Amino acid sequence: MARPREFDEDAVLDAARDQFWATGYAGTSMDAVAAATGLGKGSLYGAFGGKRQLFLRAFDTYCARIADEVASDLSGPDDEAYDRLRAHIRAAAAGIAADRLHRGCLLAKGVAELSEHEPDVVARSRQTLERIAATLAEDIRAAQRHGDLDPAADADHLATLVLAVLRGIEALGKAGVDADRLAGVADTAIDLLPRAE
Amino acid sequence: MARPREFDEDAVLDAARDQFWATGYAGTSMDAVAAATGLGKGSLYGAFGGKRQLFLRAFDTYCARIADEVASDLSGPDDEAYDRLRAHIRAAAAGIAADRLHRGCLLAKGVAELSEHEPDVVARSRQTLERIAATLAEDIRAAQRHGDLDPAADADHLATLVLAVLRGIEALGKAGVDADRLAGVADTAIDLLPRAE
DNA sequence: AGATTTGTGGACGCATCAGTCCAGAACCCG
């Protein structure tokens, strides 16, 4: 047999993800990734193939994680579905406002940089956003069942709108819009959701 | 006296902007800018100072232009203010959906790449977005005066929400979400705006 | 223990990068 790996692949992916997150795809050198992960370049290239593939793997794990987080935030009994939705929107705005360094979301940053030239990044981003939209729609339907949101409203349309608002808050936050305004967007969006009679 | 410039500064800035737009800040070499503008590097550095300053100038002109476009879209008499707002939101979604190459908005792309390390880009983005928000608020107030939107609603809050929706549509579009869903977000947002009784 | 196979890290090669420099060109003014 052969020599086993000395590193944990997930930990390396996390470190590489942080590096790409901080300096972008084009702005990140493989030497920097090697330094951040502690691996030599031989190991890095042997295990992941190259910069592009490494980025895609790190990006994938990030996407899966944020979609899981939303699913976790929004899962629960019907009678708390509306509260969960409000809390999620407010927490998203608060979290973005708290990110004073404007690091933002890697999905947003990655797709902004690479959407024009990397269809794989676009496809992965789209899947992730649609999974989040489906999670939101599920929660909205639960809130409709429980009588908090108007059952006549189209849950999928509302969910996509909420998703757009969430991504919009992220975009505004990265542009330096202040915390109060971000919180205001969250509250205004919640207020406009159609309540059941 | 001295030899005059052979190039038009605005045309050079436009060409440089397109190059940065296509390949990002870190991904754009000054040789590529020189090729795109037709200038030699001596002229380029002599006229603009360096990569960073050139980007900032191109970014500034882009920001000013898009804010002007929104102002132009939304200016007019009160009795058409609500129509202008709806048309603007729908046109934004349609325009983003039509951008099949996912080029997106340079403001979004630039701030996504540089927000963490370039306060000047953040400041300029914030100013631009706040100017757009003010334009939206002005139009919303006009629609309130004319009796199309609920005068009890806070125009500034609504405007910031609409801005977030617009930036969210841009983010979704860059991630490959299809045209129908983008149009749906626009329509849903419009439907939720509080109409006057 | 020796052979075999895979992992490791850093030196290396070649391309490219931002920015400088300079020799010549273009212009205005006296």
Added chain:
DNA sequence: CGGGTTCTGGACTGATGCGTCCACAAATCT
């Protein structure tokens, strides 16, 4: 028309980039 000044383009520099390569290490199997 010649001198002074700025513009121009491309050669050049030192640094850095991605990816390869290789000598050595660590493990298993016989």
